[in-house]
Amino acid sequence: MKNINKIQTGISGLDKMLDGGLIPERPYIISGPPGAGKTTLGMQFLMEGIRKGERVLFIALQEPVNEIKFNMDSLKLNVANIEILDANSDVRRYEPTPVMEISSKSRVQKIKNVQEYIRKTPRFKSTVVSVHSLQTTLKTEFRNTRYGRIVIDSLTALKYFCMSGEEDILLQSFLRFLSESKMTSLLTVETPENYVLSPEMFLARGEIRLHKFRENSRIMRMISVEKFRGSEHDERAYPMEIKKGEGVVVHGVEEKG
Amino acid sequence: MNRVSTGIKGLDDMIRGGLIPKRPYAITGPPGSGKTTLGIHFLMEGIRNEENVVMVALDEPPNEIKFNAQAFGFDLGDIKILDAVPDIKGYRRGSLIKDVGTILDFHTMRDVRDIRMSRSLRIMDVSIHSVQKMLRQDAEDLYEATGEKYSRVVVDSMTALKMFGMKGEDQRILIQSFMRFIAEMEATCLIVSQTPEPDHLDTEVLLARGEIRLHKTKNRGMINRGVSIEKLRGSDFDETIRPIKITSKGIKVQNGETFNG
Numbered sequence: 001m002k003n004i005n006k007i008q009t010g011i012s013g014l015d016k017m018l019d020g021g022l023i024p025e026r027p028y029i030i031s032g033p034p035g036a037g038k039t040t041l042g043m044q045f046l047m048e049g050i051r052k053g054e055r056v057l058f059i060a061l062q063e064p065v066n067e068i069k070f071n072m073d074s075l076k077l078n079v080a081n082i083e084i085l086d087a088n089s090d091v092r093r094y095e096p097t098p099v100m101e102i103s104s105k106s107r108v109q110k111i112k113n114v115q116e117y118i119r120k121t122p123r124f125k126s127t128v129v130s131v132h133s134l135q136t137t138l139k140t141e142f143r144n145t146r147y148g149r150i151v152i153d154s155l156t157a158l159k160y161f162c163m164s165g166e167e168d169i170l171l172q173s174f175l176r177f178l179s180e181s182k183m184t185s186l187l188t189v190e191t192p193e194n195y196v197l198s199p200e201m202f203l204a205r206g207e208i209r210l211h212k213f214r215e216n217s218r219i220m221r222m223i224s225v226e227k228f229r230g231s232e233h234d235e236r237a238y239p240m241e242i243k244k245g246e247g248v249v250v251h252g253v254e255e256k257g
Numbered sequence: 258m259n260r261v262s263t264g265i266k267g268l269d270d271m272i273r274g275g276l277i278p279k280r281p282y283a284i285t286g287p288p289g290s291g292k293t294t295l296g297i298h299f300l301m302e303g304i305r306n307e308e309n310v311v312m313v314a315l316d317e318p319p320n321e322i323k324f325n326a327q328a329f330g331f332d333l334g335d336i337k338i339l340d341a342v343p344d345i346k347g348y349r350r351g352s353l354i355k356d357v358g359t360i361l362d363f364h365t366m367r368d369v370r371d372i373r374m375s376r377s378l379r380i381m382d383v384s385i386h387s388v389q390k391m392l393r394q395d396a397e398d399l400y401e402a403t404g405e406k407y408s409r410v411v412v413d414s415m416t417a418l419k420m421f422g423m424k425g426e427d428q429r430i431l432i433q434s435f436m437r438f439i440a441e442m443e444a445t446c447l448i449v450s451q452t453p454e455p456d457h458l459d460t461e462v463l464l465a466r467g468e469i470r471l472h473k474t475k476n477r478g479m480i481n482r483g484v485s486i487e488k489l490r491g492s493d494f495d496e497t498i499r500p501i502k503i504t505s506k507g508i509k510v511q512n513g514e515t516f517n518g
Contacts, residue, residue, distance in 0.1 A: 034462065034463065035468075035490075062463075062464065063466070070491055071491035074492060089434070089437065091437050091441060092431070092434035118443065121438075121441060156463065157433075157463075160429040160430075160433070160460065161430055164427055164430075191458070192453070192455060193455040194455040214498070217515050217517065218496055
């Protein structure tokens, strides 16, 4: 296995847990409850790509891009050169007015160029994002640019807001599309406080799980690798924290001898 | 970046000064844990700063909210209120159901007296769409009249809106759209909701940029109350559950102590 070139996640403790890093060109799941650090981990993964001279893309489905920029700035993470696609749907209209699919209008931009205010729904037409339109947008985008890494934040939002019916089949097909695009992708999945297994967990080649629970009324954070096809991995959970200027930091992992 | 005070000093201390403005937050907790009271604190703080604030009442009739708040010495007079509590349902065949959005006006709390009576011929119903339409219309009227925007909104509660305001449509998509609408209003918004079930992911909590959770437990006949921050995007926060007391002046956080359930 050592002859495979692995790619680093940008978090040294996690790379050690992954026996050197992720196997490239595959999709992986980052799961965890709200506020566990999934988005931050995704950003660190992309920042590592930039350090290696790759083009990297963040696809925002759950939060307005201006807020993502603000949140990362307040964590003092340098995300300026990460490219971002705003795939948030507009406010829905209930009157019969034209609905535009996101593929016709959204463009990739660098985070440093994201404006300070939220994009407003135009008066007479709304843009909606469906899994189909997102796939079309990405297909066009990938034809022009070779991205090394992408983050989809979140797969939960894609499932909840961008498809109606047949979720599992559509998710399967979307993950297949990502694999065929030959990019290493991280997909965040929001879990309830008590972990519940959902079908997309079976589809990815690996799952990194973030844990957040209370002990003596204080929040504790841990990280574990639940599944990693084609590689050895550390099976223990390790304590982690989210630090200003660094992001997710994993403690106590020892180098394998 | 200026933070927005919640109106409760001890809670502001837990979130490093206040909420990040122009975002929606979830206030969760079991019945009787103080969610509405927290919402009133937040709106009264806006009134003190001469801001425009509005409450969307879906759970309790405004006259009761007003009465209950008097116990804490709050004068709600200047708070705008949208009475979106649905009427008694008419079961007679052919009775006309009107969307609440088409008839009801906004009031200020000052004008709220008695419970609004259901009309005998037309029943008013509430949908997430009508609430959204009214908020939009009212915000536009306010802007035309004064050039100002609403800076604080409380929706009390999303649980009620989900129960009777979203029939036969995809609930998740409706909530996503409503939260987007709220974010585009650029007001700081508190959305009251029941505590999420540990096995379930509530859309409004998923999309909220932060969650303030109220706790209420019984121990040997005594009620214990607490408050915690479950998530807060773009800020660090006090990660311990703190006990709270409900006094004659409202909610008071005991910052130095730990809530033990």
